[in-house]
Every structure is written in structure tokens, then in C-alpha cells.
Amino acid sequence: MKPSSILALAPFLGVACAQPTENKPPRFDVVAVSEGPVQYYALAQSSSFFYLGQGDGNTDSFCPPKIEKAGRCPPGKDTVLKDAHTLDTVVPGQIIYVDSNYAVRATGPNSGADDEDKDDIDVSTSDGFKHIPGDQSGQWDYQADGVDGFLACPYNNGIYQVYVNSADAKPPRGQKLDTCVPFTAGTVEYKLPANATAAAWQY
Template sequence: MKLLTLVTSTLTALAAAAPASASAPDAVADAANAFRVMALRTGSNIHFLPMQARGSKFWLGGLPATYCPTMVENCPPGNETVILGSSALYVEVPGGQILYVTQEGELGFTRAHSTYIPPGAAIGGFEHVPGEPYGQWSFKGFGADGFMACPDNAENPSSWQVFAAMDNATVPTGNVNDCLGFTAAAVPYNGSFAAWQYI
């Protein structure tokens, strides 16, 4: 009985401490504002690549990293990254997962059941403007004007990490000029939760 009380009080505390912006009831109510991000940069290797969440960061191309506990019946598909509103992931996990931009410019997201955000990171500054056939998503914090994709290798990139378009961003190659600014097209998403949680 004491163990059950401890587990219940711990879960209650976690739910209370977690950001409410992406909690399950709110997510259902705001599902009309869910969208996927597709990079638009004509004539480049990143044109039309989807933005995916993995390793607490965001990348262009590839698949997202997701997790769903075995005790959950009917896990969401977890095969694409979907944003809810302008600054949360469209997840079913209690408490949700919110987006932030670090002082170094990295676009990241909180872990499930955690409200930890790196010191000095911005959780505001995101904007979603719906449109047809797609809208636009942007970030205006830290003097940025949208997003950029930064390669892991300037000569032969194998991955592109998403950063806020900041002149002083700390990027993988050490040179912001290696990055490509892109338009973050907001492609409407009409399904239910996209994932239980992103990892």
C-alpha cells in the first residue's frame, strides 16, 4: 500500500511540474494546429527534407527516434515528427514535450517527464502561420530570423542539424557559413498523436 501511495504521489508531482502546453487533453483540443516541418531551399541537398526529432535535437532527413512503453495499448505510429501549436511536440506522454533553442542556437526538446531546459535557452519566439497548401514556422528569438541546417562535415555532409539562424551559433563545423538557411514549411497534420514520446 505504501508503494502504491509513493508511486501515485510521484506521478502526480511529475504531472504537476510538467509543462501543460502539450498535455494530452490540450493536445486533443488543439489538434487542428498540428503540423510537420519540411525544409524548402531550392537547389540544395536539404530541399524537401522532413525535420525529425531524435537525440533531444532536430535533424533534416532520416527518421525520428521514438519510444512507447509496452504497457500502452495502441501506441501512436512514431514514424514522423509533428509539432503542436508552435512550440510543443504532438505526443501522448503525460506532461508533453516542449521545444527550445539553446544560447548556442540548437533547436531541441525536453525529455518526457522532465521540465529541464538548458540554462538560458529560449522557449518563446516560435511562430506558426497556417496556410494552404502549407504554412510557415519560424523562430525570432536571440536575434534569429528563422532556421538553418548545419552539416556535420562541410565537404561531405552526412547529416544536417537544425539551428536557429543566428550569426553567432555554435555549429558542428565551427563555421556558420557552412549552414544553409531554409524556409520551414508547416505541412498540416490531420492525425491523432504522432508519437508516445520522442527520445
């Protein structure tokens, strides 16, 4: 995420929630803006999971070799949402949901998933994700079934995995829940290059 985008989120340190407006950005970046170990870490998607602090905030994405050779691949460097529960991709249908361990995940392209993962997917959990736009920045949130907000749980070498803030969350690698920290997910509008139709071909 660009430094200018992070600076635009600075008001969140004093006010956790942005006031809604009618001008909802068509797509947006997400960055942690709560004080603590994940402050200013950008959201990054990798292998269907979401992380904070992975590298410099870049995400894992894919573009077919033929499209890449033709110079028509979208940037694919940031994890960008086109609404509160969908990734911004050329290949449609990557839905964000909450799995049985309360981890934030994304389906594969075309709203599908690998057969071995299908039992773990309840895409209806995507209904709890909300985007609250603001004048210059906004907030991404999750509220459903008594769950409110997000947790960042230690994963490896300063990387945190993203969960919803539930007392039943099961952190990775045998970590205890009290090692996780709640955070506010701020948003800033993502502007595509002139020749792109989405932020990534697919994640």
C-alpha cells in the same frame, strides 16, 4: 513524410511566406522547402536535437512495451508539432527551445530534462517560435532578439543539424558557420490515424 505532403509544399519555392488564415491546423509536419542541399528534407527529432536528412525523415520515439503489446502505440514515425513550440505526444510537455549554442532542442516529457542538461535550458526561448498557417501549407519560423529563421549545419553523411539563424550559432563537430545554410521551414497538417490521440507516445 508522405510524398503528397511534400508536393503540397511546392508553392513555397516561389513564395516563402504563406498568408495567415483563421483555420490553424491542430498539428503539423515540418519540411525544408528552400532551394539548396536540404530542400524537401523532413524535420526529425533525435536525442533532444533536430535534424534534416536523417534517414527517410523518420524520427526517434518511444512507446512503453505494455502499450505496444496492447497495440495502442501511436505511429511515432514523424516529428510532429502540436503548436509552434510543443511536440505532439501522449506524454505531455516536450517543449521546443533554443540552447546556448543556438541549436533547436526539445525538453523531455513533462516539460523536464535530465539534471545534467538543466543548466543549458532556457525554455523562455521557445517564445520565439511561430507558426504561420496557410490555405494548404504554412510556415514554422523563429524570431527573437534579432534572430530570424533557421540554419541547417552539416552534421554527418548528408545529415544537417537545425539551428536558429544567428551569427553566434556554434555548428556541430567543429564546423565553421559558413558551412551552414539558411532554410525556410514549411508545414503541412498532420492527420492522425483514427485510433490515435497524438503522433507519438514520447520523443
